[in-house]
Amino acid sequence: MELTNVKSPRVKAARRLAKRSFREQDRKFLAEGPQAVREALRLDGVALELFATAEAGQRHPELVAEALERGLPVHRASGEVMAELSQTVTPQGLLAVCRLVHVSLEEALAEDARLVAVLAHVRDPGNAGTVMRAADAAGADSVVFTDASVDPYNGKCVRASAGSLFHLPVVIGSPVAAAVRELKGRGLRVLAADGAGERTLDDVDLSGPTAWIFGNEAWGLPEEVRALADEVVRVPIYGQAESLNLATAAAVCLYASARAQRVP
Amino acid sequence: MELTNVKSPRVKAARRLAKRSFREQDRKFLAEGPQAVREALRLDGVALELFATAEAGQRHPELVAEALERGLPVHRASGEVMAELSQTVTPQGLLAVCRLVHVSLEEALAEDARLVAVLAHVRDPGNAGTVMRAADAAGADSVVFTDASVDPYNGKCVRASAGSLFHLPVVIGSPVAAAVRELKGRGLRVLAADGAGERTLDDVDLSGPTAWIFGNEAWGLPEEVRALADEVVRVPIYGQAESLNLATAAAVCLYASARAQRVP
Numbered sequence: 001m002e003l004t005n006v007k008s009p010r011v012k013a014a015r016r017l018a019k020r021s022f023r024e025q026d027r028k029f030l031a032e033g034p035q036a037v038r039e040a041l042r043l044d045g046v047a048l049e050l051f052a053t054a055e056a057g058q059r060h061p062e063l064v065a066e067a068l069e070r071g072l073p074v075h076r077a078s079g080e081v082m083a084e085l086s087q088t089v090t091p092q093g094l095l096a097v098c099r100l101v102h103v104s105l106e107e108a109l110a111e112d113a114r115l116v117a118v119l120a121h122v123r124d125p126g127n128a129g130t131v132m133r134a135a136d137a138a139g140a141d142s143v144v145f146t147d148a149s150v151d152p153y154n155g156k157c158v159r160a161s162a163g164s165l166f167h168l169p170v171v172i173g174s175p176v177a178a179a180v181r182e183l184k185g186r187g188l189r190v191l192a193a194d195g196a197g198e199r200t201l202d203d204v205d206l207s208g209p210t211a212w213i214f215g216n217e218a219w220g221l222p223e224e225v226r227a228l229a230d231e232v233v234r235v236p237i238y239g240q241a242e243s244l245n246l247a248t249a250a251a252v253c254l255y256a257s258a259r260a261q262r263v264p
Numbered sequence: 265m266e267l268t269n270v271k272s273p274r275v276k277a278a279r280r281l282a283k284r285s286f287r288e289q290d291r292k293f294l295a296e297g298p299q300a301v302r303e304a305l306r307l308d309g310v311a312l313e314l315f316a317t318a319e320a321g322q323r324h325p326e327l328v329a330e331a332l333e334r335g336l337p338v339h340r341a342s343g344e345v346m347a348e349l350s351q352t353v354t355p356q357g358l359l360a361v362c363r364l365v366h367v368s369l370e371e372a373l374a375e376d377a378r379l380v381a382v383l384a385h386v387r388d389p390g391n392a393g394t395v396m397r398a399a400d401a402a403g404a405d406s407v408v409f410t411d412a413s414v415d416p417y418n419g420k421c422v423r424a425s426a427g428s429l430f431h432l433p434v435v436i437g438s439p440v441a442a443a444v445r446e447l448k449g450r451g452l453r454v455l456a457a458d459g460a461g462e463r464t465l466d467d468v469d470l471s472g473p474t475a476w477i478f479g480n481e482a483w484g485l486p487e488e489v490r491a492l493a494d495e496v497v498r499v500p501i502y503g504q505a506e507s508l509n510l511a512t513a514a515a516v517c518l519y520a521s522a523r524a525q526r527v528p
Contacts, residue, residue: 237438
């Protein structure tokens with residue numbers, strides 16, 4: 001039986017998860033598209049419910065089968081219902097309702113963390129998701145969203161993370177000072193990535209356990225956050241560009257750390 | 265006198281530059297926002313005409329003054345006219361009509377080039393612009409858009425480049441085989457960045473003159489393009505991410521080269 005009524009309680013219950021306040025209240029979020037759905041289904045107890053159009057179900061029978069095997073309700077949705085639930089211009093026809101996956105800072109750092117990305121005041125969800133993806137690729141142990149940052153469960157952020165939200169422990173809502181204290185307490189060197197840094201990435205020894213703090217795209221890191229760090233470090237600019245895009249700067253820093261920690 | 269008629273010939277002549285075919289026909293494009301306008305005005309003979317709302321003119325009097333000093337027509341535009349010309353949701357009130365700035369591959373490589381980015385089959389204008397910005401920051405000598413790539417004069421690409429389109433020689437429309445032949449002939453080692461590479465970024469000697477080929481976000485580089493390169497190199501993935509976003513992968517590769525060329 002196909003869900004065709006955009007006003008049905010089931011559709012409305014999922015639809016409201018587009019809003020942060022309802023996500024927090026219901027402790028659930030939406031993972032859209034085959035990649036995110038696949039990653040969500042790999043984890044125990046994370047995906048709670050699947051919506052699929054007939055067409056998407058035929059294109060990805062393995063995902064529908066996996067959901068059914070896990071005992072999840074699978075709803076066949078009309079194109080109209082999917083458009084109502086989707087947060088993209090061209091919906092891919094698959095969408096999972098998931099429980100929130102973040103952990104506490106203590107849990108995230110429980111095992112010896114050697115590389116952590118801290119997002120302070122990052123407001124653009126696409127950038128935040130791209131940083132999560134880069135952190136995952138660089139082998140980071142965790143990504144911390146401070147209390148002034150965007151919600152990682154924002155649909156755009158989930159999409160930009162390309163599944164990485166499900167790959168590594170994500171912490172949300174931590175005040176930046178508390179996060180820095182905890183990271184330092186665990187023996188990580190805390191580096192603030194900012195154009196104001198005296199030394200560049202190439203001049204700093206990155207071989208030890210390191211946490212990077214990345215700031216807002218437009219105005220970088222405020223003075224009080226820079227002051228919390230062990231050192232402020234900048235990505236060298238060799239050409240005429242004023243700066244790098246936040247996500248590319250973060251990727252360059254995280255990969256410099258990954259390399260220094262591995263290549264002798 | 266304020267331009268208020270969205271159907272006036274002047275507005276229509278600028279408006280049509282939103283389309284690639286008209287940009288090619290008129291040999292002009294639109295640079296929007298204070299940053300792009302500032303960079304365009306720094307170059308001789310590039311900006312041809314300025315549109316500014318009264319408000320934006322008050323916020324950036326130095327740009328209006330610079331345009332007038334260069335003898336350019338400066339048009340005060342109503343909010344409605346600016347909205348008609350702008351390709352953004354929230355127009356910043358400043359927009360310059362510019363002549364096309366790209367050069368031939370021969371000109372771009374005239375001086376000893378040591379670092380070049382080649383965009384093959386890159387279709388997303390935001391990604392292409394972000395790669396231009398990263399290439400500029402990493403001190404690249406040129407960015408080459410092959411004939412199957414997005415138009416760098418696309419409004420989204422210009423914006424994402426954050427002025428870098430005006431900073432370094434950009435080549436457009438070159439067939440990828442011709443570009444690779446020319447780059448090799450000039451003594452550059454041509455590396456294709458692709459997940460299929462046997463060796464990673466950390467295993468390759470990047471200290472010599474290098475051209476990087478970056479492919480399409482979704483499907484990477486086709487076999488025939490990989491075959492043209494001296495070597496296929498991948499960015500190492502240390503975590504569970506399947507891949508990196510194209511622009512972040514490009515930034516990591518370009519910075520690895522910049523570092524290897526500078527740090528002994």
